[in-house]
Amino acid sequence: MISQEEANLETNLKSKESSRFFKFFKDSDVNWGATILLLIGSLAILFPLYLAINVALKSPQQLAQSIFAFPKKIHWENFTKAIELTHYFRSFKNSSLVTIPTVIITLLTNSMVAYAIARNLNKKFFKFLYYYFIAALFIPFPIIMLPIVKEMSFLGLDNRLGLTILYIVYGLSMNIFIYIGYIKSLPNSLEEAAIIDGASTWQIFWKIIFPLLKPINATIAILTSLWAWNDFMLPLIMLNERKLMTLPLVQYVFQSQFSTNYNLAFASYILALAPMILVYIFAQKWIISGVMKGSVKG
């Protein structure tokens, strides 16, 4: 046993020595094979996006000549026309007015519910709640789809507010699952000390627990905003009025009007994708680490 440890230690030392030695060559331990394969693979990701931008910048005549080549004369007017035709800023506003409240309220409420459940799992009622919410993960949406539309229009909630409520409520199952996994890993001692100091549960949650939840809040915020922003099915079944429609739904509704002019259609697609891409470019590191953290804890 000891000899094996010694051997390990020795190899560690050796590899450290050798890494010091190779520092001179800096990149000689880079796996170039994997790098090149991944670079080639990334073309499969980038190419459709290149093509989309390319088509969006051309005129129909240019498109007929070649799909692939980058246009010599760029037709920005495709974008201005698409903005006018699809009322881009209106649907952008609709998407924002659904996504932003959804994310904020989800963070504030779901974390609190998860905290209450996580710290009371020894009580029968909370244990029931936990399994009740988790069980809903296995219920496919189509079983709810038809009745919920009737219910929401009966309540007069077939609008942005109704959509927001549904995202907050439907996210609960998954979010509670992720939050509880994380809260369980937090030590009880801080709260106990706070209780002795006479803090109420409400104060404990907002002053102590919620700040501690920061990393997992990031995960939830990212996943929720991706879902609410990109979702197509719920807006499709819930929103009938054109002036309330969200960005993805608008693309669907305008399909028939686009059918003759692909350049215009693609300009509109790029505009629909642009907000997320812009956010992603600036917050890429944060988004990726947020998603990865959630997967380890959850």
Next chain:
Amino acid sequence: MTIPALVLFFAFHTLPALTGILYSFTDWKGYGTWDFVGLKNYINLFKDSRALDSYIFTFKFAIIATISVNIISLLIAMGLNAKIKFKTALRAIYFTPYILSILVVGYIFNYIFTFFLPDIAQALGINALTKSILGNPDLAWIGVVILAVWQSCGFNTLLYLSGLQTIDHTLYEAASIDGAGRWRQFTNITFPLISPFFTINMVLAMKNFLMVFDHVMALTNGGPGRATESISLLIYRGGFAGGEFAYQTANAVIYFIVILVISVFQIKVLQKREVEL
């Protein structure tokens, strides 16, 4: 705080699910009067070839897409976990599709399948591909698989990557000293250690793909004919436009049972395998 959450969740999730189950025993069209008809909807569903076809398509799609996504994601994740150049940039690129709307990406792929690929095939003289695969009832489902794999690999890759990063590097060094090759290292170290992530990925991917809707709406709209009509799409269409409200809720109930059985089965089998490893 838990009480309002419970009330809201019941009102907007459980209640519609229960009323759905109730309606599945009636003949409601979505409007007008209705009567209880017992199990008639369920019996008719088993004789309905349109419903059967949608189940066959959905399963064929979900199984192939789940397997492809998991293989490709694991490969990408292993590549990204190696000592490579441009690591952050590559990771960012591979995750990009996941942040985009499936519907909009679907329209872009629709164009690629319909115009771009046939053009290329013609230029290269590959006759088999000069017609759009989306127009071919036997091949259209492959287009849906390609879109699904392209869009969802990023997420699964990240899950695998976070699994791979939990593995201690000295294990590999020890193994290579013992003379274990790359493949032995993969089967004996990497795979067993990330198997919880494998379970999660398989279950999540399968469940999501069984619900496929946006992909089909954007690419084929269920066509050509009804070759790519998924279960969700059938329930949506029949339930809202086809006057089959009650009938399609019965379909949704069966769908629910199927998804439940598969999820439980998958978790049981995969967890048992985890223990054995």
